[in-house]
Amino acid sequence: MSAQRLSVAVIGATGIAGQQFLACLARHPWFKITALAGSPRSAGKPYGEGIKSPNGATGWWAEGNVPDEFTGMVIQDSERFDPGSVDLIFSAVESDVAKMLEPRYAAVTPVVSAASTFRMEADSPLLIPGVNSDHAPLVKEMAERRGWKGFVTAIPNCHTTGMAIALAPLHKAFGLKTVFMTSMAAVSGAGRSGGVLGLDVTDNVIPYIVGEEEKVPRELAKIFGVFTGGGVTSAPLAVSCTCTRVSVLEGHTEAVFADLGMPATVDEVKAAMRDFAPTELGGLPTAPEGARLIHVHDDPFRPQPRLDRDRGEGMVTTVGRVRKDAALSNGVKFVLVSHNTKMGAAKGAVLVAELLRSQGLI
Numbered sequence: 001m002s003a004q005r006l007s008v009a010v011i012g013a014t015g016i017a018g019q020q021f022l023a024c025l026a027r028h029p030w031f032k033i034t035a036l037a038g039s040p041r042s043a044g045k046p047y048g049e050g051i052k053s054p055n056g057a058t059g060w061w062a063e064g065n066v067p068d069e070f071t072g073m074v075i076q077d078s079e080r081f082d083p084g085s086v087d088l089i090f091s092a093v094e095s096d097v098a099k100m101l102e103p104r105y106a107a108v109t110p111v112v113s114a115a116s117t118f119r120m121e122a123d124s125p126l127l128i129p130g131v132n133s134d135h136a137p138l139v140k141e142m143a144e145r146r147g148w149k150g151f152v153t154a155i156p157n158c159h160t161t162g163m164a165i166a167l168a169p170l171h172k173a174f175g176l177k178t179v180f181m182t183s184m185a186a187v188s189g190a191g192r193s194g195g196v197l198g199l200d201v202t203d204n205v206i207p208y209i210v211g212e213e214e215k216v217p218r219e220l221a222k223i224f225g226v227f228t229g230g231g232v233t234s235a236p237l238a239v240s241c242t243c244t245r246v247s248v249l250e251g252h253t254e255a256v257f258a259d260l261g262m263p264a265t266v267d268e269v270k271a272a273m274r275d276f277a278p279t280e281l282g283g284l285p286t287a288p289e290g291a292r293l294i295h296v297h298d299d300p301f302r303p304q305p306r307l308d309r310d311r312g313e314g315m316v317t318t319v320g321r322v323r324k325d326a327a328l329s330n331g332v333k334f335v336l337v338s339h340n341t342k343m344g345a346a347k348g349a350v351l352v353a354e355l356l357r358s359q360g361l362i
């Protein structure tokens with residue numbers, strides 16, 4: 001990899017995902033943030049002021065403090081931001097805003113997005129490095145088809161990511177027919193502007209998250225789909241889920257029930273997960289140690305979001321309670337925890353950019 005770092009912009013830099021981009025990219029060996037952009041609310045302000053709420057409270061969400069190099073960086077207006085001023089753009093805005101901004105940016109510069117807008121576009125890969133890295137060359141097709149210099153590739157919904165990672169080695173080794181999932185999602189998953197009021201979620205479980213249950217099945221089928229050169233043929237998977245919001249800050253917990261394509265023992269399932277270390281992640285700066293994307297607990301009281309979300313600096317999906325499910329033909333069930341604002345958002349997007357860079361696609 002060239003010693004020259006690519007210049008990058010973060011759009012929606014003040015939000016929860018945006019802040020995680022800053023935390024991850026401060027001192028990143030391949031990428032250097034040279035521009036931040038936001039809405040007219042924050043545009044024109046130094047970043048340290050832009051993250052303050054109207055009452056003056058600092059809304060820094062990520063660990064530690066705002067990295068020094070960003071506190072004085074002036075936030076640009078996303079509508080007037082020149083995409084040609086950087087080599088790569090990370091987008092962390094809501095989907096309605098992404099729909100307006102991302103095509104304009106991608107006409108000039110590659111965009112890796114946390115928003116849902118482009119996830120199901122036929123010419124855009126929905127990447128989780130190590131799970132479907134072979135879909136990455138679709139970005140070239142997108143640029144060609146649309147006459148753009150860049151492209152937009154989105155990361156999956158934060159409910160889909162951990163489940164896709166945990167199921168990937170099972171899909172590969174045994175096949176996958178049907179998946180049921182119930183999530184207990186963290187409040188940070190709703191972001192600050194959409195937000196869940198503390199008053200509503202504390203001491204409570206909210207049994208509905210708008211739009212989430214429709215996204216997960218189609219995203220999982222696309223991720224496990226077959227890349228044909230011109231697009232991705234979704235996997236013939238039946239997926240059903242219930243997504244709930246619980247009083248946890250970070251880390252989505254999910255109870256997963258999977259009907260495999262062939263019988264497998266609990267030990268075989270655990271071994272497949274433990275051995276999952278995709279070689280193409282080797283050398284990517286944000287990949288977990290040894291490219292091991294899954295940690296499997298034997299302790300039946302794990303995983304727990306508070307104890308397990310930060311494993312591998314938020315890049316490892318932690319699985320526990322692996323057992324047979326006699327209600328399904330080749331049933332297996334387990335519980336997982338995945339960090340929604342790290343692997344499920346900013347750091348997952350940075351890992352995608354690293355994969356694309358390692359494949360010479362940016």
Ligand SMILES: NC(=O)c1ccc[n+]([C@@H]2O[C@H](COP(=O)([O-])OP(=O)(O)OC[C@H]3O[C@@H](n4cnc5c(N)ncnc54)[C@H](OP(=O)(O)O)[C@@H]3O)[C@@H](O)[C@H]2O)c1
Nearest residue numbers: 014015016017038039042078093114115189191192193345
């Ligand atoms: N939170 C998660 O766990 C998570 C996980 C996966 C994916 N995502 C996705 O990531 C995106 C951001 O989510 P979030 O949780 O970070 O939301 P958030 O905390 O509400 O932040 C969104 C930010 O977007 C900015 N914004 C609003 N209008 C804008 C505009 N016209 N131009 C530029 N910036 C604008 C706002 O910044 P100003 O201060 O400039 O107004 C706001 O801080 C969403 O698409 C979400 O679905 C989030």
